[in-house]
Amino acid sequence: MQRIELDNFRVFGSPAGFDLAPVTVLTGKNNSGKSSLIKAFLVLADYLEQEDQTVLRLDGKRASRHRISDWENMVNWDSGQSENLKFGYVRNGVEVSYEFEYEGEGLPPHLYQFRLTVPGVDRLTMRSISGGEGYQLDVSQKLIDYLTGGTEIQKRILEAASYPQRIEALREELLTLQATIDNWEAGDQAGDFQQQLQKRQKTETAIQNLEALATQSGSVAGIFFQAEVWVKEAGTKPTIPGLIQAALYSYVTENSAPAEDELPEEEYDEAFDDIFSVLDEEEEVSQEALEMAKEKRRQVIAERNQERRTLELSKEQSYRTLVRFSDVVLYHIKFPMEHLGANRTHQARLYLTGNGHSDISTIANNYHRLGVFAGGGADTFLTKWLDNFGIGERAVTETVDNVAIRIGVIKNGRYVNLADLGFGAGQILTVLLQIATLIQEYELSGVERRMTAKFNPTIVLIEEPEANLHPQFQSTLAELFASLAQSDYGLQFVLETHSEYLIRNIQVLVKETGGNVLERQRLVFGRTEVTAHKEEMPLFKVYYLDQPSEGNGYQHGHEMRLREDGMFMDEFGEGFLMNESANLAFKLF
Structure with missing residues (x-):
């Protein structure tokens, strides 16, 4: 995911957008929007798993995580409940947005409008009729062809979309050439004059060719579908894709x-x-x-x-x-997503599976169920990072009568139960086991998923990853997430943190690698060949969130841009990081 946008969601009373990186860090004052952004991901993920997507329900499997129970708790407290709620995001260059409308107490908000946009190509719009009882669909054949076609078709459509601009540029060039020819002096070089005439002829021919291509491509691409679908008559589960399919099916049948x-x-x-x-x-x-x-x-x-x-x-x-x-x-x-809250674990010798009391029992059970392959990616990952965080050499999970699980580590050659480790060890072990489980799932997936994982990553939300950790290990977190983001496992992290040590080590990593750049190769499948295209993106993005005020231009915060030498080009808010340390030191001495 490259970007997420919110409007009228909790503290975000006005439109706010955040560009995302493989590792995105959210920091700032309390009640500034960090948790609200995490909650937006959770609400969206639950919505996209609903069988009825004409309404926005708040009782999905992540309800205990976002703890939003009704419309009043979900929308911004100052904007009023009559304003619509909007979510949006960008994945692989495709822009998706949802707008929800509230009709009164006792009724769930319904989907007012859905949009899917491919910049430079076209946009699909689905808007509600009669309060969500039906939907009006508008979509072009060009967008359908682009999204269902292969790389060659997409390339041709994008090229055709550029024809009008190219024709306009050539016409301006032709006017310049004609003015030059009209003002030609008799004493000027005849050869140069002939060259100008040839240029004019080539430009005129190029315009004619592009106009013909534009007409040819527009004859099919210009077809535009408008169709209605009524939810009760759709004959399918009213998901967004299902409603789109039902509307177009009806259109094709009738026409x-x-x-x-x-x-x-x-x-x-x-x-x-x-x-x-x-x-x-x-x-x-x-x-x-x-x-x-x-x-x-x-x-x-x-x-x-x-x-x-x-x-x-x-x-x-x-x-x-x-x-x-x-x-x-x-x-x-739809996007795959996992979430780890700030209270990820509690100390116990046995954890009941499926009780939902904390993340550790569910994660350990999933990890145990999938199994660890000796020398596999998950095994190698745990061996390295358990040692880096001083926890042990190997994690051990054991089920008890299929109703409980025992969690421990091998440390200095002997078994140690999780209850006998420090609380911070349990917190970071939960994070490591969750990541190891995702690596296991990656290794068990098919070839197609492994080839595309980097470009359709699982979003991993972690609140306060530094919880109960020693400052040195808080710093090590930056190295953990950077290495995973650069791997092939398809993991993207959004971290909510107050840790100065984590952020400072991000700066060090940027300096040591000569810049905040991640390079990846995307395979493009043509009709007769496969080519590799190199893509560059920022590895880290750091945001400082703050409550809107006159001092910050009524913004919800700003990006802390990183230079190649690791220094920030922007300032943190007052009382943050070294600013607060300097104030305390001044008072002490």
């Missing part, structure tokens, strides 16, 4: 030409009127004429049958495209 057996009988017989009229005029019909009439009729029937087969094939291809399009929409709107 397809009728097949032969659907034609009125009199219209069908018109095809033979000329034959029968000739035969009727003859007093005696020869056998040859009768055979010719029969043959003509057979030809007409064969042509009609061929038209019907072609029509049915076209409709079938349209239906398959619609199914593929709804699948692609689902891919772009």
